[in-house]
């Protein structure tokens with residue numbers, strides 16, 4: 001029986017707040033293709049400053065941001081990018097770096113914590129002497145936090161080590177920082193320090209920060225100039241985008257401080273789930289706003305059965321036939337929603353595990 005609606009599908013599901021809608025309605029705008037939109041320019045300057053990079057560019061999505069960054073770094077035909085086999089760019093972006101960008105992916109196993117083994121990265125770099133046969137390595141991509149590892153954080157020290165490898169071999173480093181602010185809050189490290197070694201970063205405003213739309217690319221002025229032209233080529237040039245950027249500015253101001261509470265609510269949910277018979281949770285791995293829930297071997301529980309029970313209670317998780325359930329907490333999930341979710345799951349687990357008692 002649906003008592004309330006709790007949307008744990010992703011942190012991309014949030015609705016704009018009243019403050020965002022008011023800012024959108026009153027945003028100062030202009031044509032961002034013929035010149036520049038003043039509110040977009042304000043957001044881009046803010047983001048470049050926060051990230052410690054020369055310039056920034058607003059783009060419609062994280063997928064387009066990553067595609068643009070890979071294509072700018074790998075603008076020479078026959079280029080190859082080293083990236084994680086479980087990275088968002090490789091798994092969820094329709095292979096765009098190859099189908100549109102003409103860039104060859106060289107995947108390396110993502111470890112459970114979202115990193116890639118440093119020696120494996122260096123070993124994957126093509127020998128320039130083999131260019132008759134091989135693509136040429138030009139870029140390494142990291143993801144912080146790492147979504148498919150459960151929102152795990154990459155440390156500044158690890159990122160610096162990858163940056164040193166890139167520099168040693170004349171390569172560039174891109175960070176898919178869709179949830180970079182979550183990593184910064186969880187680690188207690190400023191965002192500019194986390195991306196110090198990166199040549200480009202994509203930062204989503206539409207995830208935990210709760211903006212309705214948008215991602216910002218940061219990098220050198222020369223890089224952003226090329227990215228801006230490519231954004232237009234890909235159809236991402238936009239006119240009065242101050243309407244969207246105004247909401248993003250409110251999100252930065254209002255929701256950045258709230259990310260710490262998202263992490264606390266995620267931990268509370270994980271600890272509660274960990275008490276339930278038949279459910280397996282790695283509580284220590286819940287570093288930010290994501291929880292991966294697995295079923296114990298031999299348990300009568302299945303993800304399919306639990307998804308059905310959750311839906312009947314009005315609790316939304318991503319559909320699908322994965323044996324694992326992902327739950328993502330965001331600023332529009334309350335602590336009461338967490339307790340409601342735990343109560344519904346406790347009843348479902350009992351009903352499935354001990355049907356004779358019901």
Ligand SMILES: Cc1ncc(COP(=O)(O)O)c(C=O)c1O
Nearest residue numbers: 061062063064088143147176178
């Ligand atoms: C790690 C990561 N990178 C990039 C993206 C792509 O962002 P968008 O959905 O805005 O294209 C997502 C998900 O949305 C993501 O989780």
Ligand SMILES: C[C@@H](O)[C@H](N)C(=O)O
Nearest residue numbers: 009010011012092147
């Ligand atoms: C599904 C995926 O593309 C999205 N980035 C999410 O984490 O919800």
